[in-house]
Amino acid sequence: MTVSLQQLQTFRAVVRNQSFSLAAKELFTSQPHVSNQIRSLEQHYRVALFSRSKGKIDLTEAGAALYAKVNVIVEELQDAERIVGDFRGLRRGSIRIAATSSFGNHLLPGVIADFQQQRPDITVLAQVANTDRVWEMLDNDEAELAITTEQPPKTRRLTAEPFVADGLVLVAPVGWELPDPVTPEVFAELPLVLREEGSLTLTVLRRLLGDHEPTVAAQLTGTAAVNEAVAAGVGISLVPESSVDAWQRAATIAVHRWADLELHHDYVLVHASSRFQSAATSALLTHLRAWADERRRRGPFDS
Structure with a gap:
């Protein structure tokens, strides 16, 4: 029996x-078709690729070794498709990009x-x-590009380049009287709306507070939920500057100065180190770099 690409893709999906x-x-x-494909692979290699117990499946040692090779094989074949497509002068295409929430949503x-507007054909x-899922998408060829606030782990075959900064600002409900600037002591005494655990914004906020224990009013997932809570009068928070424009225009959130500090997220642009880049991906990369250059020229805190 000859192992087919379909069987390898099925194995990878499982x-x-x-x-x-x-x-x-x-x-x-x-599901029976998937089971048959895996059974055929196991018969071909004469080893069990998965261990099955109590409804859970895990890779055997042989399965893990095969999986490492399968990822390389599938990526090489997909790269070959892209290369041939570009040689045919293929102009149309699609690009998959992943981003963490602050940049991706705002x-x-x-x-x-x-x-x-420039490339309607793409x-x-x-x-x-979240960041872990972004790395996984790049590893599994589910995305060609990604934008995050963290450098990729050294164990992954990914390349990162500096991208742009987005300011972090202190926000409060309109009408709340706050000193200018707000100090950690004052900040800790006010009702605070936090981001979820694992959020880089939460990490920065805790570093700013130092030894001051915050008065937590709520802890929510995502910047949009935090802004909603602040606008509703639940408390104050620290959020990316790019997320507050609409709220400021609606006069439901006020931006305040934090103790004479300029705070910001530094984003990185990430792609696979060894993977062939299609013409469509190269076009988007060029656009992203030009956009970042223009934003840096204006300054990270310009609206």
Whole structure:
């Protein structure tokens, strides 16, 4: 028997989802078909690729070794498709880009809109995810590019380049009287709306507070939820500057100065180190770099 690309892609999907049924959904096929594909692979290699117990599946040692090779094989074949497509003069295409929430929800939509005005022939598929999921998407060829606030782990075959900064600002409900500037002592005494654990904004906020214990009014997932709570009068918070424009225009959130400090997120632009870049991906990379250059020229805190 010859191992087929379809069998390898099925094997990869089962590992990624840790489930035969979820792999079948991802591949738009039936669970019995997925099971048959895996069974054929195991018969071909004469080893068990998965251990199965109590409804849970795990890779065997042989399965883990195969998975490492399969990822390389599939990536090489997909790169070959892109290379041949570019040699044919393929101008149309799609690009998948992943971003963490602050950039993905507030800055990326405008960047994509500008790009697609220039290149309506290229479709950009964007997904907002947490940092771990972003790395996974790049590893699994689910995204060609990513924008995050963290450098990729050294264990991954990813390249990062400095991108842009986004200011962090102190926000409060309109009408609240706050001193200018706000000090850590004052900040700790006011009701505070926090981001979820793992958020870089939460890490920065805790560093600013130092030994001061905050008065926590709420802890919410995502910048949008935090801004909603601040606008509703729940408390104050620290959020990316790019997220507050609409709230300021609606006069529901006021921006205050934090103890004479300029705070910001530093974003990085990430892509796979060894993967071939299609013409469409190269076009978006060029646009992103030009956009970042213009934003740096204006300054990270310009609106």
